[in-house]
Amino acid sequence: MRLRKKWWARPEMEASHLTIIDPIKNKGVWHEEFKNNNDIYLELGCGRGGFLTSNAVNNKDINYIGIDLKDGVLVYALRKLEESKLENARIIPMNINNIQDVFGKNEISRIYINFCNPWPKRRHKNRRLTHTCFLNKYKNFLRLSGEIWFKTDNRELFDESIEYFKDNYFSIKYLTYDLHDCGFTKNVVTEYEEKFTNLGMKTMFLIARMNVIS
Template sequence: MRIRNKPWAMDYLKDNGHIVDTEMTYKNKVKNFFDTDQPLHIEVGTGMGTFITKLAADNPNINYLGIELDKNVIIRVVEKIIELDLKNIRLALLDANFISDYLNDGEVSRIYLNFSDPWPKTRHARRRLTYHTFLKQYHHLLDEDGSLQFKTDNRGLFEYSLQSMNEYGMKFEDIRLDLHDDEPEDNIRTEYEEKFSRNGSRIYLLKASF
């Protein structure tokens, strides 16, 4: 899903600094970014924001932080937040490699990874969001009862992630080889999920903890 470059993107995001942090302003003090102190869930890679805004609307007692690197993509999420008047969701324009610098250890209750780039070439494995260096960051960020949820349509990435999490010593709470076969009522479909499902792709799910 290619997004056209918007020369005005950064100006727009800075004008909405109450929603999106573009300059690490809330590094190590994300609680101050929200109006209410309540459990924090994060999504690494927001896409167009359908998933995280639906979660935030359905769960006003939870704070949601969306991590996204592409300024042209994150604009769409800001627009949805404004349209829905959501108070419990904030965004950070941030490279996922640095989320453990931005957030404090143990302050996250759940992490969502939805349809991440599979980086299929072996030499790019370290870029996958389930590579062991990322798992180490998630381990530090999650509280004692925290969990990670991962969805993908890519079988190779799914198998790799199973192996990577297993080697790291994670505990699997749910593994689904076809999420849309007897789909759970609480499943929220992302934009990519809808697209891939319409094209006949199988959707894989992992839920795990440390």
Template structure:
């Protein structure tokens, strides 16, 4: 999808360091201090316009949420949502997920959400997929023992690739749904992409996996 450039985005990001945390590496190992409470810490990689993370933070005030987004013209939409509905348990990072271990200490994170990640369908782009083994290695480092990864996608090929990649890496696939919105466990919390694809009648695939 082509991202519309927003020339004012950089200034807006700089104006709100209370939400989009500058120099996040300085909080490595100390994120709960920034939030001012001891609670499970969960991160969404590719938070997009912020619909999922704001809904999760509203529903689960007993948990802490950090949304990661590398596109400045996208993260400002998530920022606007958190300005309209300030949530003490939600923050954003304008960084690249490939550098995850620069920002989070070993075992600091309880859960990682991968929602509608770019499937990078061409074989030559496999290393860019967020479930490629180099990304999984970083997730394992920052997740606590038994910490989970939750993935949602509309792309069956990427879903199948992710299951195979996680299994080869030694992860346990704890839950699989081939039609998440028809599942008894569906919680009603969605992303912008999820709404778009679901309205077109496309099935949403979901899994939960963990390291042992």
């Protein structure tokens, strides 16, 4: 069943200064948008914004940007940010395929990829947000020694992503096949993660660090 398009979502987002409708204009000067030189952490596919908001609330010295394609989902992320009266977070409605056009060299210190589409068919694997195709885009703006924090419940995606990272000059700093039973204390639970953990799902997690730019 196809969800009805929320035509009211885009006008609501456009009315807020927390929504960046034309992010290309900020390429290389995102510190001016936030009015500080704090590190910027980027969430790819932020959905309804629970993860984004929790991070921004608990880390006021970090700037956060959440990206998602669907207005009807992203508008709820905006509402969470506004309700929390946050100024250290922004949302961008856009296709992640064009991510390299939005950020300049060394602008991003960390990327979060949480439960992205696993694209299991061989012909679709280059659409994975951890695939070499995307890692090469991230290298244009991720700082040297910058990190990608990746969570998934899909074993095939996780195992193949480990190889993508290794093949593209990333070192695996941390890795677990059961995030909720490994003692890692810095995890922020997403809405999806909370729901399916309660059903017995195991979350796989890694931190990949960029070592050199090829």
